[in-house]
Amino acid sequence: DNMPLFIAGPCLIESRAMALQTADELQRISREQGVHFIFKGSYRKANRTSGRSFTGIGDIEALEVLAEIRQDYGMPVITDVHETKEVALAARYVDVLQIPAFLCRQTELLVAAGESGLAVNIKKGQFMAPEDMALAAAKVVETGNKRVMLTERGSSFGYHNLVVDFRGLAKMAESGYPVLYDATHSLQLPAAGQGVSGGERQYVLPLARAAVAAGVNGLFFEIHPDPSKALSDAATQIPLADFSTMVKQLLHLYRCVHALHSL
Amino acid sequence: DNMPLFIAGPCLIESRAMALQTADELQRISREQGVHFIFKGSYRKANRTSGRSFTGIGDIEALEVLAEIRQDYGMPVITDVHETKEVALAARYVDVLQIPAFLCRQTELLVAAGESGLAVNIKKGQFMAPEDMALAAAKVVETGNKRVMLTERGSSFGYHNLVVDFRGLAKMAESGYPVLYDATHSLQLPAAGQGVSGGERQYVLPLARAAVAAGVNGLFFEIHPDPSKALSDAATQIPLADFSTMVKQLLHLYRCVHALHSL
């Protein structure tokens, strides 16, 4: 297949309207460019730096928005779960469960996600060596569920900073699972502000290009109608209006990279 | 007060017998040296590197061992909780709840622990800047529970390695909460073996001395009757037979350090 997998959507389902606006644009890009998206949206944020940050519109309300997008747009949807009790709930609404990076070592959560039978996307912990992600994947696979993806989103590099180790993309691929690159969280500067994470959005595209050239199977983006008003990750989400061009560049590059092998 | 707080006990309640043997020795040291211990034991391990590792003897069974020690030895007991559902259960058996380092950003868990009314010990995440721990503490305090302690256990330093930033002890103290130094986990080499964490036990004592000299309020040790047979953290737990001398040195040093201010 000469198409990468794309996961895209807002950090958080802030409202039904903004989620549908985002899905509209993904549908348009999908038709225009022949690419397939998995729609991403958190139904709540469980690990905000500060306890006072906005955490969501209500679990059921947000999950129903995801279900609506799945049905009306024909796009698979993904959301993240933080405790085992959330798995059964979320699994009724989505196609893929995501394990947040901080939680990639929580055995019980990985097992519960595996037992749901849904595909599971495990984010690599900021504290984790890439080759050790095979152990996290194995916790899911041992439930009999082999549909595991691994996603890079940066490693701790001193305080308030992340670095993407591009060797890690290859090392994770050696485990045999599809490897995605999270193009927006990787550019975060964790808690660099007053209890709010900053970011360097200007490097999202060059690093996404680098990940494609390094050989990833897919890309993960947080996108938002107006990031300056986003209720989370305002510094790194990509404006909806810019996303189409990014996708076009990355698809073109992906095809070019895959043609290199025949040179 | 010229006494540091000590938290000590086995990584995991591997059996009633080994827990009581450990409590016996702590009681003996307590009487001999006039120091107070909080007895520590995990009732299950939820974040093992590999899903095949031993995770416990059963939740209730292990919690009842902790309750027995609390009652028969008159020692407060502490255990760690990994999901909100565990809080109500554990709170019936222990005096202090501990938030594991990987989970120090999970708002819901911090809130649930705070709402239990028990004291809460938050381990600093390996990915977390020390000054940001004030935000984690605030999530507990906002429930009306001010009994928060912060514990350093190392920061990610490349892969498979941790470094203790001793500036961080002072920076966490600036938040106003008691600061403890976890003398054994800080010397771990995460997942350095085949899915098993290694460690450098030979540096546990010099770094514990350094932490006392830097001004911590307390120390945390994992101790075991025979670490070579320990079912977790075998590379860093301190043999029961060695612990008394360590405590003696650290108490002596603590008094010395606190006398420096009057020089």
Place this chain on the structure above:
Amino acid sequence: DNMPLFIAGPCLIESRAMALQTADELQRISREQGVHFIFKGSYRKANRTSGRSFTGIGDIEALEVLAEIRQDYGMPVITDVHETKEVALAARYVDVLQIPAFLCRQTELLVAAGESGLAVNIKKGQFMAPEDMALAAAKVVETGNKRVMLTERGSSFGYHNLVVDFRGLAKMAESGYPVLYDATHSLQLPAAGQGVSGGERQYVLPLARAAVAAGVNGLFFEIHPDPSKALSDAATQIPLADFSTMVKQLLHLYRCVHALHSL
């Protein structure tokens, strides 16, 4: 221009024969693919991990080999200098002077290199933030010599490991100087062996592709007729026999990346 700059050659001039064999192959690739090389060779190694390592065949002898390649192959040549006294000597034989990464803060050396009037390639220190390389470049430019290039070769990431921060390539480019990516030293594992640096050669090509996609102006490779017998950097030098295919892939990718802007 739709061609990247390539710097390539052996880590060390181990003998006249191996240097000429390498130059032969570069000449062949150059004619075949229309790419231009600057021939690289150290005339001595001044910073070996161990004092017992081989350091060279003699300064003058090695510099004369470089001069011979410059004249007979029509290729510009580059070598590294470690102290100011070496500048005047090396400048008589080469076209570009290189400042080693450990020495990128040595003002006197940068000034001496600048005053030579030759182009100067400054490797980014493993301890240096990319944006601070503008200050290193300024030390050369203040001599009136504006021919400065900056080369990334990895940042310290814990002990015995380097990580390439691909944001840094863009940050250095913001300074206005051409930015190169050192594809082989970036994969070193410093002093990971018994006083000898190891490396992960298998990731040289995917990371070089990533650097091209991120937008570098050029690439730096150490290549050797038989790396298994190399007297330095044996773990990362690229076999001469493999280099032609690498160059072909990277040129193709470079053209593709530069065409993205017109999409």
Place this chain on the structure above:
Amino acid sequence: DNMPLFIAGPCLIESRAMALQTADELQRISREQGVHFIFKGSYRKANRTSGRSFTGIGDIEALEVLAEIRQDYGMPVITDVHETKEVALAARYVDVLQIPAFLCRQTELLVAAGESGLAVNIKKGQFMAPEDMALAAAKVVETGNKRVMLTERGSSFGYHNLVVDFRGLAKMAESGYPVLYDATHSLQLPAAGQGVSGGERQYVLPLARAAVAAGVNGLFFEIHPDPSKALSDAATQIPLADFSTMVKQLLHLYRCVHALHSL
């Protein structure tokens, strides 16, 4: 011996007057507390972040100030050398040569320092694993000069930050050489300002205490009559007026730590 070695003095010999004022105070503390100092002063700064920074009053002038202090105060003196050509010059004026951290891998410089016959203090590179410092020391020792000391001054921890790995003090001690802790440079924030290094002076004392408790043989401090006016390292040098109390605390602690072994 129950006395640590102290190296202290200004970062840079800014003038004869400020150097003598500093030596006066060291002499007073020495008589009062029975401690011995080696007087430290750079005669030029060769690795300033920015090429425009002040680099010294002239080499010979500064070295003569050091020689005057050696003679008139009976204190040994130490200065740092950056290229082999400086060794012969500096060796005529000082008792100990210091190899800067960035230069700890420069074989020729280490050999030249060793051949001077003077004691050599090697700062550990910010990019260097502590156990690898034995290889740097060996380069000096192989000249027949066994008078080597190793000094910790922090390891790169992300950008613009250093962390002191206290395990490293013990690991360097395993090499058999005396180990010092550089209490002021370890608190630098490299190039954190506009081409000027910042620092966290408030943590100099707690970390120096920690180093003593961890078991170092000596301590290194930069001190200045008025750090706010210092021409280099203004953020970390200790005011002359505060140094006596620091020394008193650290001596008291040192004796206490050395008495622990007999507990």
